Amino acid sequence: MTKNNTLFPFILITSLFFLWGFAHNLDPILIPHLKKSFTLTTVQATLVDSAVFIAYFLMALPAGFIMKKYGYKAGIITGLLVFALGSYLFIPAANTQQYTFFLVALFIIACGLTILETAANPYASSLGNPATSTQRLNFAQSFNGLATTLAPIIGARIILTKGYTEIQLNRMTEEGRKLALAAEASSVKMPYFILGSVLLFIAILFAFTRLPRIKQHEGHAASKNIFHALKHRHLAWGVAAQFFYVGAQVCVFSLFILYATKSAGITELKAADYLGLCGFAFLAGRFIGTFLMRYYSSALLLAVYAGVSALLCIIAVLGHGMITIYTVIGICFFMSIMFPTIFALGIKDLKADTEFGSSLIIMSIVGGAVLPRAFGYISDITGNIQYGYLVPMVCFAVVAYFGLKGHHVKVKPENIPVSAIL
Template sequence: MSDSVRPSAEAMTAPAKGVSPNYRRAFALLASLFFMWGFITVINNTLLPHLRSVFELNYTQTTLIESVWFIAYFVASIPSAFLIKRIGYKKAIIVGLMVMAFGSLCMVPAARLPSYYITLIALFIIACGIALLQVAANPYVAVLGPPEKSESRLTLVQAFNSMGTFFAPYFGGYLILSRTVGGTVKEGTMISAEQRLADAQATQLPYILVALVLLAIAVVIWRSSLPALGEEAKAANAEERKKLSLWNHRNLVLGIPAIFIYLIAEIGVANLFINFATLPNIAHITSAQASTYLGFLWGGMMVGRFAGGFLMQKFNPARVLACFAIFAFIMMLGAATLTGPVAMWCLVLVGLGHSIMFPAIFALAIKGLGPLTEEGSGLLVMAIAGGALVVVQGWLADTFGLQNSFWLTAVCELYVLFYALWGSKPTNAVRDERLA
């Protein structure tokens, strides 16, 4: 992982203490990035049932779309680190936004043809841009102030990510699902080839609007200033870094699979929620109606992250994570075993349980890494590729039924609980003098 991924703690702690106004401006800009990549990611949740109808896909083919999205994280993370080293943090963010805008515009020809494979390529490009932003932004926020508050700080900025995920289903539901035949009829209704072709065109306007917003944010960041990256501090720690090993830190070694496994749970729930809610034995509603309840799921994540940011200032972050994992596991049991609207509401409430998992795991995993924080952060971002395994849940849904596929999610919650109770405890912690 490139040394330039993480700004120096010296550069970061001064703004956190109020010495420079750059801290507030940097945090606001980062919040806008977290909002946008959350927004774009969750548009996929309304896009997937739409594409399933347009291309007549089974669950495996549908979840493969999301798998391609998360494979991009694995492919793009290390190249992103090298790009940040070569052109700098600010320019890398602008490049990431431009890549996302280009991928969004590629959705226009994908819809006009329409083409399943061009859709996959467009989404892969968008995800590569998001991966570039993720590699820099998560560790940046983690060291943007006192280390003992890193979990709370990262959870708070992730709340803005959840704010984006909250609004996205309404945006996608209104501009995609509610404007299509496939989105306004119930599961099992026959749709003609002409209707499917007309439905495919509905994705053009939303992605054009998204591209314009991304370009506007890129211009704002280009005209703004961000804290320096602290090249001298990184160079001074180069020799110390060589003497240490990432694999001596249990919290990181077990945190990488925790991120990987958590993403399987989060993406599986979100991507299959609309299909689940439309089942006759669950809520038996249309896809457009289900997108509203999907908004409640992401709203729960937003509320949970704001609340979690406060709770982790008052209580041990690992214990808070354990409580949220237990709640998510109980809700998943309900979603996997109950019927009727109550099963759907259990799945909605899983969003609250999932809310703090990513930021809490990320911050706990880099605790005590000291000069190795850059490398550890890069590995954690690569672990986001766990979302690609949602295709496994798609296969389970095709083979054993959609509701039974959520037992996989329940098992994922148990691993997060294990990590919170034992795996997150640091071993061989290294003091980073720059954070003193």
């Protein structure tokens, strides 16, 4: 494949990283918005993340089968259409004013995102020189970081600013308060309608674009089932590392507004602006990390970044005031390279096991459904949301181990003689 043949397809693929990043980073705005609208506890509000990330666990294998049977292009178009459907479902969800309906819409969006990520991550990694696959994937993921910067700032001004103040709510009757809070949910209709329409346009564009075909590697028997791929030990460690990393990332981003309003005593809108700054730090860290990979191994950078993030979590637990905000911004900078680096190292040298390996790593994103719940439970039980940062601290320690040792390519022998065991 020449650069001329791959440039435009790579641009299109990169646009997908921005789109799903934008969708994901509207969730931190939805959490405080829906928490207020439906009078939820922190644990109940984290069902937003659960609805999203459970979809990754359930849909990753079907997504891998789609890619194996119909190819990456079909997978991408399917993912975009499902993504668009979920976005449009926000309109009836707001009209019915039911929290469960919002969770269903988010689940369908996430099903589309799962298919997209299962296709786009390995496709971007394979679209060029294998020696630069990790750098290429980090570059594409940088536009995910751009979305992380823009989505909270834009979303907060569309969604969070169109509500009632506490003074206004306190003057209402109980029934009037419930109706007023539920009515706030309607502010999500326009942004998600626009998002769905953009996705339909991108799907049509992909349908009429010729994408280079990624050839299967020779010399490796194709997997008949997903367990065949797990004989690669570095893939197994990659799955574990991604589970904990995504859990940590969701804890940091999705619960940032709730965290910042308590730890630093700032307003939700101000917290949303700082969340945008977290996104900028994430974006800067991705570009700087991609540059540093020219001189240092991606595994070493991953270990160092994860180790620093774990140490910063201690400050996030013990600090007070604005230092906690700056600490979390620092965490966002250092966790920036983790997802694409874990992904690229995890699927390295899988050959014909790549599709199933990709599916397994995407399945591990379910960590984003599980670990924020642990964060929420710790916060609710202790009455201090800062203690929740003990969860991402442990997560980053696991990622650091993967960067140090777990990433080494090892394959379990499929048939071990009994004599060797004895």
